[in-house]
Amino acid sequence: MPEKDKNTQEGPDVRGSMIKVNIDGDTMFVDSNQYKMQVDHAKKLLRQKRLPKNPKPQEWKAEDYSLNKIADYKPFNFVDGEGVRCSLYVSGCLFDCPGCYNLAAQNFNYGFDYTQELEDRIMNDLAQPYVQGLTFLGGEPFLNTNVCLRVINRIRKEFGHTKDIWSWSGYTWDELQQETPDKKEMLSKIDILVDGRFLESQKDLTLQFRGSSNQRIIDVPKSLKAGKVVIWDKLLK
Ligand code: SF4
Secondary structure, three states: OOHHHOOOOOOOOHHHHEEEEEEOOEEEEEEHHHHHHHHHHHHHHHHHHOOOOOOOOOOOOHHHHOOOEEEEEEEEEOOOOOOEEEEEEEOOOOOOOOOOOOHHHHOOOOOEEOOHHHHHHHHHHHOOOOEEEEEEEOOOHHHOHHHHHHHHHHHHHHHOOOOEEEEEOOOOHHHHHOOOHHHHHHHHHOOEEEEOOOOHHHEOOOOOOOOEOOOEEEEHHHHHHHOOOOEOOOOOO
């Protein structure tokens, strides 16, 4: 052990709870708990400084990125919107929000293939009278429009509007107005859009169905009719 690293103090050897770090070429012992807290704090500050990506209108196309993969399917849950819902998590997202709640699902190749069997299962689950509707999450549903439109069109064909459709998106309402026809078609066929990137600096875990206060729960049919954003009338916070 180099001479400078030897513990020469009297009394108990406090290095048992300490770790050796090298800062700018100097080796020193620091309290491991304090060091971890400082590193975590520095990481959090870095995350807050870094912002999600901002694509130009129509820069990202589902046809260029989507592999029609599903990260997860969760039937009969109470957390992804109003009432009892079935949730389809699609794979792939390019927004790269620091603090993203589902990092693995940012990868377009994550999970398993969307299949006819899964689609039939979703329809069977939705047919239960206590199920209010389906929710799309991700990943980014609007970069997986092939899968989402297939499901949406089948829901409307079999259930009409007796089941509602919610979708989360990193795109804002205004951005979607300038997007590709498939994204606009998907927007026009859903009931609720929870819009916008997750912003760590505006994180608020007390919000209803959202992670940060910039995100909005938008009533899509009313907004399209009014030509401006109309917030869901059951919003509590
Ligand atoms: S938009 Fe959602 S899925 Fe995409 S990076 Fe941001 S938080 Fe993650």
